[in-house]
Each structure stands twice: as structure tokens, then as C-alpha cells.
Amino acid sequence: MKPLYIEAVSLLIQEVSATSTELKKELERTAGQKFRRINHFVLLALTAVFRLPNLSRIDPKCSLYLGTSNGCARDTLHMLEQMYRDTQLPMPFTFMGISTNMAGFHIGQNLRLSGSNLTVSNIYDPFGQALALACMDIEMEKVSSALVGCVDEGVFPLDEFKRVTHKSKNDCLLEGGGWLKLSLACVNPLAVIIARESFKTLAAVEDYCAQQALNEPLTVIRNRDSGYVGASGGIDFVQALLTQRSGIIALISQTGLMHFSVTLTRILG
Amino acid sequence: MNSSVYVREAVTFCSLGNTAAEITQNFHAECPKAFKELRFGSQIISREYREMQEKKVTQTDEFYTILKQLLSELIKTSNLTEEELSQCALLLGSTAMNIPCSESFFREGTDQRMLPYIGYGEIGEQLSMSFGIGGEVSFFTTACTSSANALLYAQRGVASGTFKRAIVVGFEFYNELTMAGFETLGLLSLEGCRPFDANRCGIVLGEGCAAVLIDTVASSYSTQLLLRGGASGCDIASPTSHGIDGSVVAETIKNALSDAKKSLKDVKLIKAHGTGTENNDWAEGKGLEQSFERVPSIVGLKPFLGHTLGGCGAIELSVLWFCMREGFVPKTKGFECIDNRINISPCVEEQEAHEGILLLNHFGFGGSGVVLVAQFQNKADA
Numbered sequence: 235m236k237p238l239y240i241e242a243v244s245l246l247i248q249e250v251s252a253t254s255t256e257l258k259k260e261l262e263r264t265a266g267q268k269f270r271r272i273n274h275f276v277l278l279a280l281t282a283v284f285r286l287p288n289l290s291r292i293d294p295k296c297s298l299y300l301g302t303s304n305g306c307a308r309d310t311l312h313m314l315e316q317m318y319r320d321t322q323l324p325m326p327f328t329f330m331g332i333s334t335n336m337a338g339f340h341i342g343q344n345l346r347l348s349g350s351n352l353t354v355s356n357i358y359d360p361f362g363q364a365l366a367l368a369c370m371d372i373e374m375e376k377v378s379s380a381l382v383g384c385v386d387e388g389v390f391p392l393d394e395f396k397r398v399t400h401k402s403k404n405d406c407l408l409e410g411g412g413w414l415k416l417s418l419a420c421v422n423p424l425a426v427i428i429a430r431e432s433f434k435t436l437a438a439v440e441d442y443c444a445q446q447a448l449n450e451p452l453t454v455i456r457n458r459d460s461g462y463v464g465a466s467g468g469i470d471f472v473q474a475l476l477t478q479r480s481g482i483i484a485l486i487s488q489t490g491l492m493h494f495s496v497t498l499t500r501i502l503g
Numbered sequence: 504m505n506s507s508v509y510v511r512e513a514v515t516f517c518s519l520g521n522t523a524a525e526i527t528q529n530f531h532a533e534c535p536k537a538f539k540e541l542r543f544g545s546q547i548i549s550r551e552y553r554e555m556q557e558k559k560v561t562q563t564d565e566f567y568t569i570l571k572q573l574l575s576e577l578i579k580t581s582n583l584t585e586e587e588l589s590q591c592a593l594l595l596g597s598t599a600m601n602i603p604c605s606e607s608f609f610r611e612g613t614d615q616r617m618l619p620y621i622g623y624g625e626i627g628e629q630l631s632m633s634f635g636i637g638g639e640v641s642f643f644t645t646a647c648t649s650s651a652n653a654l655l656y657a658q659r660g661v662a663s664g665t666f667k668r669a670i671v672v673g674f675e676f677y678n679e680l681t682m683a684g685f686e687t688l689g690l691l692s693l694e695g696c697r698p699f700d701a702n703r704c705g706i707v708l709g710e711g712c713a714a715v716l717i718d719t720v721a722s723s724y725s726t727q728l729l730l731r732g733g734a735s736g737c738d739i740a741s742p743t744s745h746g747i748d749g750s751v752v753a754e755t756i757k758n759a760l761s762d763a764k765k766s767l768k769d770v771k772l773i774k775a776h777g778t779g780t781e782n783n784d785w786a787e788g789k790g791l792e793q794s795f796e797r798v799p800s801i802v803g804l805k806p807f808l809g810h811t812l813g814g815c816g817a818i819e820l821s822v823l824w825f826c827m828r829e830g831f832v833p834k835t836k837g838f839e840c841i842d843n844r845i846n847i848s849p850c851v852e853e854q855e856a857h858e859g860i861l862l863l864n865h866f867g868f869g870g871s872g873v874v875l876v877a878q879f880q881n882k883a884d885a
């Protein structure tokens with residue numbers, strides 16, 4: 235495969251919060267403008283993306299790939315409660331806002347991006363699936379740069395949310411998102427994706443990683459049972475890119491019943 | 504790269520029927536109007552709606568039963584083997600996903616009312632596990648372009664060899680949240696769907712589902728539909744519709760044809776998005792006018808099928824292919840009076856289906872736009 239450069243990464247992780255005041259302040263400060271009528275999911279997505287450095291230099295043709303486990307769950311629940319408990323018609327802007335791709339739209343609008351703008355989900359690894367689609371588009375030369383991210387929000391009441399999402403009652407729940415900017419060419423890359431391989435079984439993936447580790451130190455990232463409200467692979471990958479100074483990161487993604495992939499990324503320091 | 508990516512088989516359940524024969528026949532029948540009623544306190548809202556025939560989703564088990572029936576039918580008619588299924592990707596697209604299942608909990612008022620829709624990746628997982636579909640699973644949620652994006656990425660995946668083959672499932676089932684939401688936006692029609700008509704009055708919603716097998720293997724029918732490419736774009740002008748100057752629509756058409764290595768003069772037929780709202784008609788109409796010196800034949804299927812939102816990409820592609828296999832392109836019902844501001848006249852009479860390139864347009868909330876380029880031809884590529 236062609237080397238795909240990771241120009242920049244950003245991360246936003248916080249304890250699941252009912253209020254948006256602080257995030258909104260941060261977003262308005264970094265974006266340099268006021269935001270009205272955006273829901274919590276969109277706010278998390280935007281704030282995380284505005285933590286990326288050098289956004290003013292982003293290519294308008296850059297495409298966006300957002301992976302999410304649960305999408306805009308908080309306002310969707312709120313609207314259903316309004317309809318069935320309070321017998322109220324939904325408010326137009328709230329209704330529009332629950333369309334999960336609205337986060338991608340707001341990012342596109344604020345960064346002036348006209349490329350494709352996808353929101354995808356996958357039970358095992360939504361970030362891995364978003365990354366797979368982005369890599370396919372870049373490999374096929376459909377696009378030359380991409381924002382790839384993951385965003386998930388917590389839903390109240392938290393105990394019920396923990397039950398539905400199989401989290402432990404004592405877990406501290408975390409929400410937020412992470413983004414990386416990928417391109418075929420860049421001046422000062424943070425890391426480079428050097429290989430992506432697909433396998434039918436996890437055992438084959440592990441064999442492959444073991445072989446790779448013989449040559450160079452390897453940090454293996456895969457979804458784990460963490461306090462994050464969605465699948466954690468993307469968040470852990472971004473965290474590793476932010477903290478590691480050298481070596482290779484192997485991101486293991488399961489994106490189908492018999493479909494596993496490994497993305498090998500070399501840290502460039 | 505494999506340039507021959509076929510629609511090998513398709514199965515659809517929609518308001519016109521549950522088999523290709525029923526659906527094509529019902530294009531010639533007078534379909535009775537059906538209405539859905541919403542009650543909010545003393546307020547009663549009654550709107551036209553295109554319901555599926557003999558199928559209803561009000562609970563989780565019905566939701567999965569119908570989707571599994573759809574996939575069983577597709578697997579049976581295309582003789583897919585276990586081995587083939589294990590190498591198959593599954594790409595899904597829907598707007599409301601499993602909201603109808605959530606609503607049933609709310610209606611029943613049980614304590615366990617919350618969030619069955621949490622984690623909609625579960626839909627893909629349930630289906631892939633039931634049928635042993637082994638490849639990648641992607642659930643596209645890009646509003647009304649969801650299953651059109653799924654088709655586009657199925658085409659790309661198969662063409663590039665990333666997927667050996669792919670099943671695309673597009674679906675949208677009746678739910679009160681969608682109906683109420685479109686009502687508050689003032690988009691629902693009081694009297695039918697009339698795309699591009701000067702006296703248009705909005706959207707008629709509908710429900711349905713379609714499963715489409717995309718493969719390098721040609722279909723067993725005497726005529727073939729190939730996916731040649733397409734483009735997915737985003738109009739950042741407004742969250743509710745494409746800009747009414749049509750420039751982004753025209754750009755997406757240009758990109759789609761360039762991706763498919765076809766030119767404007769190759770296009771013989773356009774399946775319009777044609778929702779019957781002023782904004783969509785103007786954006787799409789202006790985009791078509793800007794693109795073509797002489798706009799080719801246009802067909803709009805939503806007057807028959809209703810707007811099946813995220814499901815419409817897969818459903819309308821399947822239904823159009825069923826008709827073309829029978830030798831005709833349906834008329835666009837409801838169009839009577841040209842809107843002089845856009846000058847778009849969809850065909851109001853049934854036409855003979857001809858070989859050639861067709862564009863399939865889809866536009867949705869969140870600025871999402873997908874134009875697919877397909878080719879209808881009499882036999883498989885050599």
C-alpha cells in the first residue's frame with residue numbers, strides 16, 4: 235500500500251456530563267465563533283476536531299469519516315420521551331439535530347469541506363470501519379486527504395445506560411471523541427500508516443503481529459472493556475499516537491464476523 | 504481494478520408489493536391512498552403514507568423477521584453458497600434504523616422502555632450472524648443518502664477487490680418520530696407527491712426495504728445493471744437541503760460521471776431524488792439544468808413508493824431495475840404543470856427501457872448528496 239501520513243491527531247475525553255457549558259466555551263474560543271442549536275453529540279465532535287492543529291490549512295476537498303457506536307443517542311431519547319410522555323410534537327431543530335450525520339455536516343460547514351462526509355457504525359469497531367473506508371478511498375485515489383474520527387456520548391439516566399451498554403455499575407463513564415488527519419503527502423508528519431492487512435481469524439491477526447514484533451517493538455491496540463461509552467479502539471489509537479515517541483502501533487480491528495484487520499503505523503517523532 | 508460490477512440480484516418489500524412481479528404490475532394499477540394518523544393531545548395529524556404490503560414493523564421481533572425474510576429471499580434467488588456468504592461484505596443504510604422498536608417500548612410504557620436502539624451496529628451483527636455473512640459490516644447513517652452511500656461503497660469495494668462481493672441493505676420502517684419530525688418541519692404533503700410540479704406540496708413518506716447483491720458475477724437475467732461509479736459530496740450551505748442554486752448538485756453529477764469515466768452525453772435516463780419539496784426540486788432541477796445542455800429523460804419514483812428516506816437508494820435502484828428488466832421505465836405520477844423557474848419535466852408517460860447510462864440522484868439532510876452511475880445493458884460484459 236501507499237504510505238498514508240498522519241499529519242495531526244486530537245482527543246477529547248471527559249466524564250459523561252449533563253452540561254455543555256465548558257465545552258461550548260472551549261469550542262467558541264478555538265473556533266472563534268458562536269454556535270447555536272447544536273446538541274451534545276455535535277458539540278463533542280466539533281470540540282474534538284477543533285483541537286487539531288493547523289486547521290486553517292486543511293484542504294477543502296478533504297473527506298470526513300466519522301465512526302460512532304451509538305450516534306446522537308441523548309437527544310433521540312429526549313425526543314421520544316417528549317413525544318410519548320409529554321405528548322408534544324418534536325421541535326424542528328431538535329429533530330434535525332438527531333440525524334447522526336449532522337455532526338459531520340457541522341464540521342464540514344465550519345472547516346469549509348466539500349468532500350464526501352460519511353457517518354458509519356459497526357458493532358465491533360466503528361472507528362476501524364471509518365478508517366477502512368478512508369483508506370480504501372485514498373488507495374483508490376478518490377480523495378487525497380481525510381479526517382477520520384470517532385465520537386460517542388453518554389445518555390442519562392446513567393444507570394440505565396450502563397445496563398443497556400453492558401457496563402459495570404461502578405464504572406466511571408467517559409465520552410468524547412478523537413480525530414486524525416490523514417493524507418498522501420505532508421511536510422511534517424506525526425506518523426505513517428505503512429501496512430493494512432485483513433484476516434479471517436483473530437489467531438491469524440495475532441500470528442501476524444507476533445511476526446512483526448520480531449523486527450521492531452510493537453504496541454498492540456484493540457477494543458477493550460474500558461469506561462468509554464462507545465467502542466474504545468479509536469480513542470486508544472489516538473491516545474497512543476499522542477503519547478508514543480517511537481516504534482510501531484498495531485491497531486487491531488474486528489469489523490465483521492470473520493473479518494479482522496491490522497493497521498501498522500510507524501511513529502515518526 | 505474490476506470495471507464490471509454487477510447488480511447480481513435484488514429483493515424489495517415496498518408499498519407496491521413484495522416481489523419484482525407484484526411491484527412492476529402495480530406500477531400499472533391505481534393504488535389506493537392510505538393515511539397515517541398521529542395524535543398529540545387533542546391534535547390529530549393525518550398524512551398520506553405508502554405502507555409496505557402485508558408487512559408491519561411495530562416490535563423488535565417483527566423488525567428482524569422482515570429483514571431476515573428479505574435476506575433469505577436474496578440468498579435463495581441468487582443461489583449464494585455458504586462459502587460465498589463468508590466472503591461477503593454487508594453494507595446497510597437507514598435513517599430511522601430501529602426507532603420503531605424503541606417506540607414500541609414507549610407505547611407500552613414498560614419500565615424497560617429505554618434505548619433498544621443504542622448501538623445500531625447490532626443490526627448488522629444480528630444479520631451477519633444469522634446468515635454467516637463474514638466480511639466487513641458498515642452501517643451508513645447519512646440521512647436520505649444512507650443506502651445510496653452503501654451502494655457506492657459496495658461498488659468501490661468490489662471494483663478494488665477489497666470486497667469479494669457485497670450485500671447492500673437499505674430500509675426504513677414506519678415510526679411516529681419521523682412522521683412527527685417531518686410534520687414540524689412543514690415538509691409533509693397534504694395531497695400526494697408531485698416532484699418538479701409547479702403546484703408541488705411536499706413529501707409523502709413511505710416504508711420499505713431492499714437487499715441488493717453487488718458482485719463481479721453477472722445476474723442470471725437477460726438484461727444487466729452494472730454499477731460504474733459515483734460520487735458522494737456535502738453541500739455545507741444548509742443542514743436541511745442542498746443550495747437552491749444547484750451548484751453542488753451539478754458538481755456531484757460531474758464528479759460521479761468522472762469517477763465512472765462517462766460523459767454527460769452518455770446519460771440516457773435520470774432517476775431523480777424528486778421528493779416534491781420546493782428546496783429539493785429547485786436544487787436538483789437547477790443542478791440538472793446547469794449540467795446538461797438538454798436534460799435527458801427523468802423519472803421520479805417517490806409518488807409511487809413514498810420517500811423511504813435512508814432506504815431509498817437501495818429500494819429505488821431495485822425497483823427501477825425490476826421495471827427495466829420488464830422493458831419499461833415507469834411514468835412520474837403527479838407531475839402536471841411545469842415550474843418555469845427550473846424547467847424540468849419528468850416523463851409522465853411510461854417509456855421503453857433502453858440500453859445506456861443512468862444517473863441515480865440522492866440528496867439528504869446534513870448536506871449529503873450521492874449520485875450513482877449505472878449502466879443498463881442487454882448482456883453481460885465479455
